[in-house]
Amino acid sequence: MVVNGRQWFRGAFAALVALALVASVVFPAWSQSLALHGYYADLVTTIRPLTAYRAGRPVELEVRVRNQGPDAVGAVDLVLSPDRFAPGWSVDPCVRWAQPTCRLGALLVGQTAVSFVRAMLRPDARGVATVGAYARSEARDTLLGNEIAVTGGAIEVASDLGVDADPPARLSSGEVEWTVWVTNHGPADAHAPTWRIEASGASVRFAQCLAGGSATSCPTASGTANLGVHGVWMLRFRASPASGDAPLHLRFEVSSSEGAIEGTAPNAVEASTNGTLLADGFE
Amino acid sequence: MRIDFATLAVIGWCLGQATHASATLALPWLALAGAAALARGELREGPPDRVELAVLAFAAIYAFAAAFGMAPARSLALSVPSLAFLLLAFVLRRARRPQLVRDAGRALLALAAMQSLQVLVASRGHDAAASVIAAADSAWLVVPNDIAWCACLWPLWIADAREDRRVALACTVALPLQLVAFVALESRLALATLALASLAAALALGPRAIVIAATTLATAGAALIAAGTALATKPIASLAARLELWSAALAVFRGYPVLGVGPHNFVLAYPGAIDAGALTDPRLTPWPHSLPLEILAETGIIGLVAATALVHCATTFRRAPTDRLGAATAWGVLTGATFLMLVEASLLRSWTWGLAAFLIAVATRDGGARDGSIDGRQR
Numbered sequence: 001m002v003v004n005g006r007q008w009f010r011g012a013f014a015a016l017v018a019l020a021l022v023a024s025v026v027f028p029a030w031s032q033s034l035a036l037h038g039y040y041a042d043l044v045t046t047i048r049p050l051t052a053y054r055a056g057r058p059v060e061l062e063v064r065v066r067n068q069g070p071d072a073v074g075a076v077d078l079v080l081s082p083d084r085f086a087p088g089w090s091v092d093p094c095v096r097w098a099q100p101t102c103r104l105g106a107l108l109v110g111q112t113a114v115s116f117v118r119a120m121l122r123p124d125a126r127g128v129a130t131v132g133a134y135a136r137s138e139a140r141d142t143l144l145g146n147e148i149a150v151t152g153g154a155i156e157v158a159s160d161l162g163v164d165a166d167p168p169a170r171l172s173s174g175e176v177e178w179t180v181w182v183t184n185h186g187p188a189d190a191h192a193p194t195w196r197i198e199a200s201g202a203s204v205r206f207a208q209c210l211a212g213g214s215a216t217s218c219p220t221a222s223g224t225a226n227l228g229v230h231g232v233w234m235l236r237f238r239a240s241p242a243s244g245d246a247p248l249h250l251r252f253e254v255s256s257s258e259g260a261i262e263g264t265a266p267n268a269v270e271a272s273t274n275g276t277l278l279a280d281g282f283e
Numbered sequence: 284m285r286i287d288f289a290t291l292a293v294i295g296w297c298l299g300q301a302t303h304a305s306a307t308l309a310l311p312w313l314a315l316a317g318a319a320a321l322a323r324g325e326l327r328e329g330p331p332d333r334v335e336l337a338v339l340a341f342a343a344i345y346a347f348a349a350a351f352g353m354a355p356a357r358s359l360a361l362s363v364p365s366l367a368f369l370l371l372a373f374v375l376r377r378a379r380r381p382q383l384v385r386d387a388g389r390a391l392l393a394l395a396a397m398q399s400l401q402v403l404v405a406s407r408g409h410d411a412a413a414s415v416i417a418a419a420d421s422a423w424l425v426v427p428n429d430i431a432w433c434a435c436l437w438p439l440w441i442a443d444a445r446e447d448r449r450v451a452l453a454c455t456v457a458l459p460l461q462l463v464a465f466v467a468l469e470s471r472l473a474l475a476t477l478a479l480a481s482l483a484a485a486l487a488l489g490p491r492a493i494v495i496a497a498t499t500l501a502t503a504g505a506a507l508i509a510a511g512t513a514l515a516t517k518p519i520a521s522l523a524a525r526l527e528l529w530s531a532a533l534a535v536f537r538g539y540p541v542l543g544v545g546p547h548n549f550v551l552a553y554p555g556a557i558d559a560g561a562l563t564d565p566r567l568t569p570w571p572h573s574l575p576l577e578i579l580a581e582t583g584i585i586g587l588v589a590a591t592a593l594v595h596c597a598t599t600f601r602r603a604p605t606d607r608l609g610a611a612t613a614w615g616v617l618t619g620a621t622f623l624m625l626v627e628a629s630l631l632r633s634w635t636w637g638l639a640a641f642l643i644a645v646a647t648r649d650g651g652a653r654d655g656s657i658d659g660r661q662r
Contacts, residue, residue: 005330009377010321016370021311030360069568
């Protein structure tokens with residue numbers, strides 16, 4: 001087949017026109033893509049906690065997403081994968097459109113988006129809490145792995161034990177009866193709190209123990225039972241003074257389990273049978 | 284009045300480059316209006332001359348390198364402007380209306396004026412040049428130095444202004460606007476391109492023009508420094524960064540010497556070819572800031588040979604202008620464009636393709652063709 005110059009040009013030009021029209025349809029945003037340099041971007045995510053991980057307390061984290069290029073990206077989403085956190089995240093300043101995912105918006109090359117995450121650790125959370133942050137966009141990541149960041153830490157149990165007491169009462173048997181209440185003001189359960197009672201020159205024994213108003217076995221001086229949030233123990237002691245009407249000084253002190261964060265409520269009370277009830281706020 | 288579709292195609296495409304949205308529509312406009320021009324017999328039909336053969340050879344090698352490169356989909360997606368280049372080259376060179384290339388130059392003057400206005404409006408609300416560029420929403424301006432494309436056409440526009448009062452009037456508005464845009468974008472490259480193009484044109488015009496050009500440039504430079512503009516105090520690390528990128532492009536070429544890594548894939552290859560951590564500019568840069576080295580790295584030695592052949596065909600297709608003004612214009616544009624291609628232009632930019640098609644048409648289109656093949660009179 002002989003193709004003359006006219007046919008050649010018509011065919012070549014028609015092919016170019018067709019290609020241009022197809023390209024216009026297949027890549028409708030090609031101009032913007034060129035401005036953004038296309039479809040490749042290395043997103044680097046870092047996350048760090050700004051506060052301690054405490055059960056029942058809010059944790060604040062800072063998440064940084066940096067676009068290392070080579071292309072700018074139009075819409076970057078930040079996906080968070082929390083473990084041991086309660087629902088109800090707040091992520092600022094990105095737009096949250098499905099928890100715990102939010103939209104950071106466009107990132108030019110070299111630009112970094114900083115988000116502040118605030119989330120509540122569940123009151124019953126124990127062990128290690130982790131938060132994963134993952135940046136994703138429509139661009140293909142040129143260096144896989146660094147768009148994901150994970151942070152985590154040991155959960156500190158935060159409970160606030162408080163102690164209150166009645167004035168000691170002298171019984172007809174000559175014993176002195178003293179009732180104290182141990183309350184866990186939360187926000188987390190108190191695990192195996194320990195208590196200590198001092199009565200100089202006298203013997204002391206448990207007379208009654210109530211947990212939540214119900215009788216329970218009296219814990220020993222190094223009890224292992226848990227005290228839930230807002231739970232109350234009533235402990236009643238009886239002490240025998242050395243002689244019938246000798247003054248007796250009693251002191252009751254409670255401590256959270258080792259490693260727990262204590263609150264501000266008084267952890268000890270003191271009482272004396274000479275009529276003075278002392279309560280202090282020191283641990 | 285008879286509508287000339289070839290003119291509509293080219294001028295519409297040029298003006299359509301003003302914004303991203305209109306640039307997207309400009310390509311189908313060029314294709315459809317070009318097809319109408321062909322159907323109405325406004326384009327000369329005949330076998331390809333050696334310039335067109337060189338264009339097609341480069342296009343074929345470019346497509347081949349894309350298909351067998353590191354990321355064919357990326358190469359394809361970012362290569363839409365190369366289609367516009369091919370269409371423009373054909374329409375500009377084959378249109379029967381002889382004034383089309385001149386009108387295209389005027390359309391580019393209008394586009395440059397629009398871009399300058401967009402930059403100036405955007406600069407009122409933004410301080411950083413990169414932010415100004417983003418806010419200007421001009422399809423050809425991706426980084427501040429992209430404004431430099433118009434600097435190399437000043438000799439052409441000024442020569443046109445000497446022949447037409449309307450163009451002279453347009454130039455008195457558009458060229459100062461461009462100058463202000465260069466400063467607003469802190470583009471030393473645009474000013475350097477303008478200075479080189481002006482000096483080259485002055486050299487061809489004679490000693491008096493050289494003195495005038497040198498004095499004007501020196502005065503303008505001193506005024507910039509005295510005004511304490513950000514332009515005068517910008518660091519010069521960009522030169523070191525360019526040298527590193529050129530070295531990186533050569534390293535990529537050594538790894539892929541025959542067909543390169545594929546168009547637009549330099550950025551994917553160079554971090555692995557050099558010690559990217561030791562670069563002056565730690566950012567990944569999508570292009571090596573040198574068109575010959577980019578062609579070498581992305582289409583290999585075959586692509587560079589084809590590109591060189593195209594430049595050779597285009598620059599030797601016609602006899603060099605013999606009159607002083609024509610020679611000055613040619614030297615000015617050639618010097619400015621060469622400088623821009625050597626230190627900034629990229630295949631990623633629409634303006635590179637548009638400017639290349641226009642300059643090829645200017646260099647090869649009208650009068651004095653050595654082989655006269657446009658009209659089928661090839662020797």
